[in-house]
Amino acid sequence: MKKSLTPSLLLDEQLCFALYAASRRMTAAYRPLLDALDLTYPQYIVMLVLWEQDGVTVRELGERLQLDSGTLTPLLKRLEQAGLLGRHRRLSDEREVEITLTDAGHTLRERAEDVPRCLAEKLCMSADSFTRLRDQLKTLATQLAASTDQESK
Numbered sequence: 001m002k003k004s005l006t007p008s009l010l011l012d013e014q015l016c017f018a019l020y021a022a023s024r025r026m027t028a029a030y031r032p033l034l035d036a037l038d039l040t041y042p043q044y045i046v047m048l049v050l051w052e053q054d055g056v057t058v059r060e061l062g063e064r065l066q067l068d069s070g071t072l073t074p075l076l077k078r079l080e081q082a083g084l085l086g087r088h089r090r091l092s093d094e095r096e097v098e099i100t101l102t103d104a105g106h107t108l109r110e111r112a113e114d115v116p117r118c119l120a121e122k123l124c125m126s127a128d129s130f131t132r133l134r135d136q137l138k139t140l141a142t143q144l145a146a147s148t149d150q151e152s153k
Helices: 015-035 041-052 058-065 069-081 103-112 115-123 127-152
Strands: 085-089 097-101
Touching: 015 041, 015 115, 041 058, 041 069, 041 097, 041 103, 058 069, 058 097, 069 085, 097 103, 115 127
Parallel strands: none
Antiparallel strands: 085 097
């Protein structure tokens, strides 16, 4: 005899699964927009940081994107091979590797300007709804980070 699950154990009731499914679909929604730029989603978020602040270290970039160097290094190598950025040791501290955009990397920013607007149109969300959802997810991420930090102490 099969025992019925309590509602709290149903897949469709899980916040984690809703976030997982939404994240996968969001990345898929970005794919055609980023294919036109010849970027993957992880490469795109690296470029977003560099368009915002050129000349960051690998460590700073990893902290900003919440990625470890093992994940970040291959991304940076591919972007460097594509001619979008350069990596070099800082003169002030040779232990730090600084990432800077090339001319092609700066030019790509102009082509990427419409990505957020196109995505918002694809999602059929108002600007207010989009902003509210983004802010709720940022709050959730902050709360989860604080919770994880508490547990590790």
